[in-house]
Amino acid sequence: MASETVASNFEPSLWSTFFIDYELKPLQRSEEWMRKRADELKEKVRTQLGTCEDIVGKMNLVDAIQHLGIEHLFKQEIDNTIRDIHTSEFTSSSLHEVALSFRLLREHGLWVSPDVFGKFDGDDARLSSVIADHDTRGLLSLYNAAHLLVHGEPELEEAISIAKHHLESMTKDCDLNPVLANQVNRALNIALPRTCKRLETSLFISEYEQEEGWWRDLYTYVGLNYARDRAVEGYLWSCLVFYEKDLSFTRTFVAKMILLVTVMDDTFDSHATIQECRQLNSAIQRWDESAVTLLPEYLKKFYRELLRNFKVLQDQVTDNDKYRVTYTRKELQKLSTYYLQEAKWSHQRHKPSFRDQITLSTMSSVIPLLCVSGTVGMGNVVTKETFEWVASRTSAIVASAKIGRFMNDIAAMKRGKNKGDVASSVECYINEHKVTMEVAIDKIDSLIKDEWRTVNQALFEDRKLFPVVEQLVNLTASMAFFYDDRKDAFTFATHLQDTIESLFVNPVPIQTIYYIS
Known part of the structure; x- marks a missing residue:
């Protein structure tokens, strides 16, 4: 007797004739x-x-x-x-x-x-x-x-x-x-x-x-939503100074410094209590993972990311550039100290003299940090002598810092102050000399013109310094771009929309490229 056929329990094909009968959708573009x-x-x-x-x-x-x-x-x-x-x-x-x-x-x-x-x-x-x-x-x-x-x-x-x-x-x-x-x-x-x-x-x-991307990951991770989210504007700032093709790493490095410092600045100025400002500065001065215990909970992630990012950047550069990253970190530590002093003045409602205000606000300017960080990735163009000039806060660098500070302060009179902003140079001049805001701004405008002369003078001092002096001139010009017309285009970024679109979104017309070439 024939053996009985055992019925199988296999599932039927899920697709049946789906792929046999399938018709491709029309292509949106030609092959x-x-x-x-x-x-x-x-x-x-x-x-x-x-x-x-x-x-x-x-x-x-x-x-x-x-x-x-x-x-x-x-x-x-x-x-x-x-x-x-x-x-x-x-x-x-x-x-x-x-x-x-x-x-x-x-x-x-x-x-x-x-x-x-x-x-x-x-x-x-x-x-x-x-x-x-x-x-x-x-x-x-x-x-x-x-x-x-x-x-x-x-x-x-x-x-x-x-x-x-x-x-x-x-x-x-x-x-x-x-x-x-x-x-x-x-x-x-x-x-x-x-x-x-x-x-x-x-x-x-x-x-x-x-x-x-780097900034969105960091900004989302640290969760400090009170800080300005200015990734594109920070990169634009760096591009205005370090626009050459072979300075791509420098451009990225400086942009990262701008964004990290922006978070620091907004923390000291606009959010942290005076005690929290002291804690953050203490941790930054120690520059060690164990210092995270000094911080309030909401700043721990930022501090860890600050240390981690510098560690990653140190690993990415050549041996010749490693000491420049170290100096950049030291400049950031100095900046933190000056931010803390400004926070103390604000907490104490201290009204400094015009001279004292300029002295501190020049030191708390981001310009010295950007000058040092701008040497990272420049290779042998920056000699030891050149780097020492950049790192020593020469008169030209101080002049550039003053220009940036003065223009920022004038713009601040229009936009209003942040919670923790110390009295600006305009306010201090008004208080000290009992003059109107228009008179104070006219005086500070004249000081800006004078400081530009000091920056220009550096172009002719030593030919070996020319590459970094040229960048200092570009950096100073970027201050005018961001703060001219009594505006703060970095903070109120709608001012930059057309510029950013023209540089990064809308291509230059082919006819224009043809005529340029």
Whole structure:
């Protein structure tokens, strides 16, 4: 007797004839246009890979290309870049960057010892608690990189265990960036090196579109909504001074300094109590993670990010530039001290003399900080002698600071004062000389003209100083751009809308470029 056929319980096809009958939607663009556009974009990526000199920048670019699933289009360029990363003397103190380097090199078949992670161990030879508690991106990078372990690497097994424990805790943190939270959850399910590339690409594309950039990530994370959100304006300011193509790193570095200082300034001026001002300044002077305990809760994230950003920037520059980053940090510490003194005057309702007000407000100007930070990335153009001139607050730099302060103070008479602003130079002149506001402004306008002469004089003092003096002139001119016509265009950014659109949004007409060339 024939055996009975056993009925199977397999589910029917979910799709049936869906794909057989499926008709493609009409293309919004022609195939020819899309091929041409794709070729343009591929060439742009090749140019980026070929011209990027920063090791961290190269790593991030390769990583993004791999995530997007287009590495096969740039195989030779990526091989060359990976070789550059492998042969470079990479000494970063960022866990994320070290782990990224480790993963990229191992993924491409180049051996890297797990010893590179030893620098992040605490006293008990385990991952430092400071990193474990606060560096989500670094932990995620470590977790993914450690999954490329081979036999006999217990340190990487432990790294996976520790990173997983902390990442699981962090996913419960409502402050975690949504894009980063998605990546953490995905990795905890299947680590990146064990994920099918095409599936990762489909998920990463939507996340890549949501990436908000350095400032948005920082501003959202620290949560200090009382501070001015001026990322575009800060970058514009930097572009006005450091516009040359080969100063892209300098431009970015200075823009970051402007934005970090803006948060500091608004904290001291507009939000913090006098006690909180003292606590913030004390922490900034100590410049150590342990100093976070001095701060009120709402400033702890900002302080950690301040330290972390300087650490990352220090790692990104060449050895010749590292001391310039250190000097930039020292200038920021000085600035904090002067901000605190202004806060004390405001708290005490002190009305300084015109001379005393100018002395302090010149020191609390951001100009000296921007001058020093503007040397970062300029390479050998800035000699030791040149840097000493920039860092010593010469008469030309002080003159530039006075111009910025005077113009800001005149604009402040129109816009009104912030909560914690100390009496301005205009107010002090009025009080001391018993004159009208118009008379005081006329006097300060004449002082601005005189200080410009001091700035101009520096152009002819020493030819070797010309590159940095030229930038000082540009920086001083930027003060006039932001504060001319009795306005404060940095604070009230609607004044800049047309300018920003003309520079960054609306392309220059082709006919104009033709005639210029």
